[in-house]
Amino acid sequence: MKLLEDRIRQFGKIGEGNILKVDSFLNHQIDAQLLDEMGREFERLYHEAGVTKILTIEASGIAIAVMAARHFSVPVVFAKKHKTLNIHGDVYVSQVESFTHKTTYDITVSKAFLNEGDKVLIIDDFLATGNAIIGLIDLCRQAGADVIGAGIAVEKAFQEGGKQLRESGLRVESLARIAALSVTDGVSFVED
Amino acid sequence: MKLLEDRIRQFGKIGEGNILKVDSFLNHQIDAQLLDEMGREFERLYHEAGVTKILTIEASGIAIAVMAARHFSVPVVFAKKHKTLNIHGDVYVSQVESFTHKTTYDITVSKAFLNEGDKVLIIDDFLATGNAIIGLIDLCRQAGADVIGAGIAVEKAFQEGGKQLRESGLRVESLARIAALSVTDGVSFVED
Numbered sequence: 001m002k003l004l005e006d007r008i009r010q011f012g013k014i015g016e017g018n019i020l021k022v023d024s025f026l027n028h029q030i031d032a033q034l035l036d037e038m039g040r041e042f043e044r045l046y047h048e049a050g051v052t053k054i055l056t057i058e059a060s061g062i063a064i065a066v067m068a069a070r071h072f073s074v075p076v077v078f079a080k081k082h083k084t085l086n087i088h089g090d091v092y093v094s095q096v097e098s099f100t101h102k103t104t105y106d107i108t109v110s111k112a113f114l115n116e117g118d119k120v121l122i123i124d125d126f127l128a129t130g131n132a133i134i135g136l137i138d139l140c141r142q143a144g145a146d147v148i149g150a151g152i153a154v155e156k157a158f159q160e161g162g163k164q165l166r167e168s169g170l171r172v173e174s175l176a177r178i179a180a181l182s183v184t185d186g187v188s189f190v191e192d
Numbered sequence: 193m194k195l196l197e198d199r200i201r202q203f204g205k206i207g208e209g210n211i212l213k214v215d216s217f218l219n220h221q222i223d224a225q226l227l228d229e230m231g232r233e234f235e236r237l238y239h240e241a242g243v244t245k246i247l248t249i250e251a252s253g254i255a256i257a258v259m260a261a262r263h264f265s266v267p268v269v270f271a272k273k274h275k276t277l278n279i280h281g282d283v284y285v286s287q288v289e290s291f292t293h294k295t296t297y298d299i300t301v302s303k304a305f306l307n308e309g310d311k312v313l314i315i316d317d318f319l320a321t322g323n324a325i326i327g328l329i330d331l332c333r334q335a336g337a338d339v340i341g342a343g344i345a346v347e348k349a350f351q352e353g354g355k356q357l358r359e360s361g362l363r364v365e366s367l368a369r370i371a372a373l374s375v376t377d378g379v380s381f382v383e384d
Binding site: 023024025028029030031032033035036058059062063066067069070073075076077078080109110112113 | 215216217220221222223224225227228250251254255258259261262265267268269270272301302304305
């Protein structure tokens with residue numbers, strides 16, 4: 001999606017260790033108009049897929065997912081993150097390993113909001129190792145819901161997550177696919 | 193706002209201790225169409241106020257704030273919550289006491305995204321003690337930004353937060369103002 005790629009080129013900040021900061025428009029300060037266009041694009045891509053629910057993960061996935069949900073006219077559910085195992089109540093639980101923070105955390109969704117028969121589109125802001133997406137897929141599996149695919153804002157295509165998810169048979173649509181990040185040379189995108 | 197009050201009457205769940213659960217449409221599963229209408233209403237209420245930025249707090253404020261930001265055509269910034277004091281970098285920090293969880297946590301906003309001259313509308317899903325709003329106002333004060341007012345989805349008007357904020361001179365607009373909650377008698381709203 002050219003609009004997002006241009007924004008990343010212009011305002012993305014690259015740090016050591018393949019870090020890309022997009023916090024001026026995507027995940028701290030948020031450009032709602034940009035996200036609205038991204039939501040429109042996800043709906044165009046998955047228009048024929050019969051999506052009944054959008055699933056994301058707090059916190060930075062929420063804004064993109066709720067904008068997409070507006071275009072799909074379906075509810076969005078966000079999985080909650082927990083640092084402790086002290087979880088009670090009627091929730092599905094899965095574990096996610098955080099590459100960035102070198103920790104493992106739990107994600108939960110209330111059983112009331114993820115059901116057999118749901119056709120779920122998973123939306124998130126970043127895809128790198130794919131661990132968060134795998135955790136969300138696991139929550140859907142526990143609920144007996146079908147996962148239609150994933151809609152990602154920014155994929156770090158030089159990491160393995162996207163490749164592995166696609167090889168597992170999942171449809172993955174990323175609006176910007178980053179081929180390489182360099183403090184000196186900037187960002188380059190995968191050519192479609 | 194009748195649309196929101198009706199939804200709370202129909203789908204809100206009341207628990208012991210004045211707990212109102214709205215997680216089927218507002219803060220776990222989210223009805224994007226409802227939030228879009230709420231965003232439109234905030235824009236109508238603050239249309240003449242010259243809002244340049246919307247400020248909210250993760251996680252459940254994000255969805256409402258980003259929908260409002262679409263109607264205002266301004267950026268939204270969300271403050272991050274931290275359990276530890278181990279905060280570094282160029283951020284404004286304030287402390288918030290959580291009535292629900294009986295703990296104190298820090299909230300931060302990057303200094304890059306809150307500036308002198310900003311006219312800030314604070315948006316959040318709930319207003320009870322008002323502590324979160326007071327923390328967000330403090331972040332704005334540190335940045336030299338003006339706070340135009342607050343836009344709240346659900347105000348527990350039987351608690352003191354809204355009263356105290358209004359007495360301090362802050363404009364507070366709540367789309368649903370709850371007068372009383374009772375497991376046996378249900379929910380009643382403040383009559384306008």
